[in-house]
Amino acid sequence: MTVSSDSSSTGFERALAATAVGVYLLVVVGATTALTNAATACPTWPACNGKWVVPLDDPQLAVAWGHRVVALAVGLLLTGTAVLSLRRDVRRRVREALAFAAVLYPAQVVLGALAATTTTPAWFAGVHLAAGMAIFVGVVLALAWTLEPETKDGPVEMGVVDPDGPTDSPPVRSAPDGLAERAKRTGFAYFRLMKPRLMWLLCLVASAGMALAAGPNLRVGTVVATLTGGVLSIGASGTFNHVLERDKDKKMNRTADRPAATDQIPIRNAVAFGLLLAALSLTVFLSVNLLVAALGLTAIVFYSVVYTLLLKPNTVQNTVIGGFAGSLPALIGWAAVTDGVGLPALVLAGVIFLWTPAHFYNLALAYKDDYARGGFPMMPVVRGEAETRKHVLLYLGATLLASSVLVAVTNLGWLYAATSVAFGAVFLWTVVRLHRERDRAAAFRSFHASNAYLGAVLLAVVVDAIAL
Structure with a gap:
């Protein structure tokens, strides 16, 4: 490919x-406009009350007019991109996906005009939102197919131990100097068993569920x-996961x-620790209500048994199905209130x-050889890196759609909307760079962007639901 054609391809992407x-x-x-009923401030179309420039001191009028300005800008952008696809050497399915989006867009505009100027039934707003989502799907598919390379890499042989990697023998550790040092190291080892890195995000998920259910109350x-x-249930799940995967963990650098894996904690003690955490977790959850305790127990069993023992070592869809465990805190938070x-x-x-596959597949790309050495059938190991990168983008698109549905079924306002769009754009930008650069640094960049996206969106949910 010449430099000019490469530049042209990058420009189209x-x-x-x-x-x-x-x-x-x-x-x-x-x-958000429909939720706030801002369209009632501008009941004519396309001009607003006969004016093409409106005063911005009325919030509802500014929102309604801003929606139309954005629709015009996006329509021009979509049309320009569709025309550009006809002038570039792109795949046929890319053109078809863009043509679908471009043809549907005028119908979406008509639906919006009818919603603004006439009294429509409640289901009409759902049709309008669904049409917008369909347009978004068409554009995301076109982007995924554009970024997909002509030739794809194949699967990686699993279970092959790198001679430079770890062996089945745990690393030799120097003995602690004294009782205090030994206690410190042992305490930190138990802390690591609980997978503390997972706690902040999952607790934020539960907090968002509670905030949506109770609001300022x-x-x-x-x-x-x-x-x-x-926290206790996450600690129990993490402990059981460490115990059950210890033999595979020994084979992986990470x-x-x-x-x-290093026998810092005897297995008998680790199991007892996990059972204690699980029992304490259920005791605390029962003080909230029975449904919360049942959901908490489900989360522990699903992650420790279903995901760790059944899904992760046996199916390439382990990350997708395993996302159920991460989604349960949202239900727990809501159930705690209602x-x-x-x-x-x-x-x-x-x-x-x-969001889980869009997030974790980046880590799987970065540690592909490690997972192959451990014998885990992760997506990049079984289906190759190119297919995994495409799935990151597709699941990101699905995540963004689900985030927009959350606006429609809640009272979340502009803080959530702005946060979702801004951080979603950053996440998308890193995923596009991942497709272009295809290295470990790009995978980690996308991984961190996924964390930032979800953390910011959940925090926006909490603040929007409670304080605004």
């Missing part, structure tokens, strides 16, 4: 990525009890120094479920 962000912005802004006692039980499960909690759980 950037145009596609910008179009995807633009369409997603329009979907979120449209859903959220009680401190409910938060403390729910998060305490959550995990060879884990406490169970003693039930509502639609907003299910949608929030769906966001977490779809």
